[in-house]
Each structure stands twice: as structure tokens, then as C-alpha cells.
Amino acid sequence: DIQMTQSPSSLSASVRDRVTITCQASQDIRSHLNWYQQKPGKAPKLLIYDASNLETGVPSRFSGSGSGTDFTFTISSLQPEDFATYYCQQYDNLPLTFGGGTKVEMK
Amino acid sequence: QVQLQESGPGLVKPSQTLSLTCTVSGGSISSGSYSWSWIRQPAGKGLEWIGRIYSSGSTNYNPSLNSRVTITVDTSKNQFSLKLSSVTAADTAVYYCARDNWGPLYTSSDIWGQGTLVTVSS
Numbered sequence: 001d002i003q004m005t006q007s008p009s010s011l012s013a014s015v016r017d018r019v020t021i022t023c024q025a026s027q028d029i030r031s032h033l034n035w036y037q038q039k040p041g042k043a044p045k046l047l048i049y050d051a052s053n054l055e056t057g058v059p060s061r062f063s064g065s066g067s068g069t070d071f072t073f074t075i076s077s078l079q080p081e082d083f084a085t086y087y088c089q090q091y092d093n094l095p096l097t098f099g100g101g102t103k104v105e106m107k
Numbered sequence: 108q109v110q111l112q113e114s115g116p117g118l119v120k121p122s123q124t125l126s127l128t129c130t131v132s133g134g135s136i137s138s139g140s141y142s143w144s145w146i147r148q149p150a151g152k153g154l155e156w157i158g159r160i161y162s163s164g165s166t167n168y169n170p171s172l173n174s175r176v177t178i179t180v181d182t183s184k185n186q187f188s189l190k191l192s193s194v195t196a197a198d199t200a201v202y203y204c205a206r207d208n209w210g211p212l213y214t215s216s217d218i219w220g221q222g223t224l225v226t227v228s229s
Contacts, residue, residue: 001170001171031212031213032213034215034216036154036216042221042222043203043205043219043220043221043222044154044203044216044219045219046215046216046217049210049213049215049217050210050212050213050215053213055215055217087153087154089154089156089216091213091214091215094167094169095156095167095168095169095170095171096144096156097156098153098154098155098156099153100153101153101154
């Protein structure tokens with residue numbers, strides 16, 4: 001299985017901060033990476049697909065980049081509704097695997 | 108718009124079979140370039156992909172669960188289902204169904220059900 005390592009596992013930030021999360025794959029996954037947001041008690045929501053493509057309806061403050069083994073997810077200006085847990089997911093190989101998650105908390 | 112809804116028992120005894128159904132509304136399970144997945148999440152933990160099915164009936168499963176998992180589709184009812192046999196407490200989790208959208212070079216789970224908690228306990 002491809003291991004997805006997210007860092008940090010948690011972070012504290014303030015509204016309007018720039019937030020960056022990284023995701024490292026245990027082998028080359030090309031651009032085959034998605035990013036999801038999950039709020040407590042809710043299902044994950046797709047934000048970014050294929051490493052850098054913004055899902056329809058998702059605010060442009062969210063972005064993703066990277067290819068191969070190293071990927072970055074950025075929130076350019078953190079908003080109150082963005083406090084949540086974020087997961088990366090690879091789909092280059094089966095089984096699909098997720099990173100461990102990054103919890104973004106209010107400072 | 109397309110919506111997914113999980114249903115099934117919230118409590119399953121150890122060694123028995125967990126059975127869940129996902130009902131798709133607002134669109135046909137047979138149309139478009141989609142597959143249909145099950146994902147689970149133990150309390151306070153991360154996400155684990157269980158497997159997926161295409162409207163043709165072909166499946167992919169997570170090898171960690173492979174021998175215990177069966178995913179089926181009923182296109183006449185616009186539903187797909189999960190069976191997980193020989194459950195233990197480790198299978199206690201929120202189970203989500205999701206639609207996988209396939210593009211030319213990508214796939215992503217773009218629509219999710221709300222999730223259903225299944226507890227394995229005697």
C-alpha cells in the first residue's frame with residue numbers, strides 16, 4: 001500500500017492566517033492526489049482533485065500543488081469556517097489511501 | 108442534485124455480518140462515469156477506503172478487508188450495498204458511502220452520504 005504522511009498532524013492558526021499542509025507519498029503518485037475537508041460529525045468534502053484542481057464551488061483561497069511524492073495544500077487567508085480536519089488521498093494505486101489528517105484549530 | 112443516504116443496523120454482534128445499503132437519489136446509479144465507494148472512520152481516527160463498485164458490477168476491494176468484504180449494486184433500486192463478515196470491535200466505525208467521479212486522468216469522491224455509525228458489540 002502507498003503510505004501518505006501528512007504534516008503537521010495539527011496546527012493552531014488565526015483568522016486571515018496563511019495555512020500550509022504537506023502530504024508525502026511513499027512512492028511516486030504523479031498528480032493523483034485529492035484533498036478533503038472534514039468538520040466534526042460531518043462527511044468529508046472534496047476541495048482539490050488531481051493535486052491542484054479546485055472542485056466546483058470551493059472558494060479560491062484553497063489551493064493545492066505538487067506532483068510525484070510531495071504535495072502542498074494551502075489556505076491563503078483562513079476563515080472562521082475553515083477550522084476543520086484536512087485529509088489528502090492518493091488514487092494512483094489500489095487500495096486508495098488517506099493521510100492521517102491535519103486538524104486546523106483556532107489559536 | 109445527487110444525494111446519497113446510508114441505511115442499516117447500528118449495532119452488530121461480534122462474528123456476525125455487517126450489512127449497509129446506500130440509496131442514490133437525484134440521479135441514476137448507472138449513468139455517467141462513476142463508481143460507488145464505501146469508506147469508514149473509527150471514532151477519532153482517520154479514513155479507510157473499503158472498496159468500490161461500478162454500475163457494471165465489477166469491484167475493487169481493500170486487501171486488508173478483501174476476504175470479508177462484498178459490495179453489490181442493484182441498479183433497479185438505485186442502491187449499492189456493503190457486507191462485511193466476521194466483524195469484531197475493530198470494525199466499529201462511521202461508514203460512509205460516496206460517489207467517485209472519473210475524469211480523463213483523475214478520480215475523486217465528490218459526493219458523500221452523511222455517514223452511519225455501526226457499533227460491534229454483544
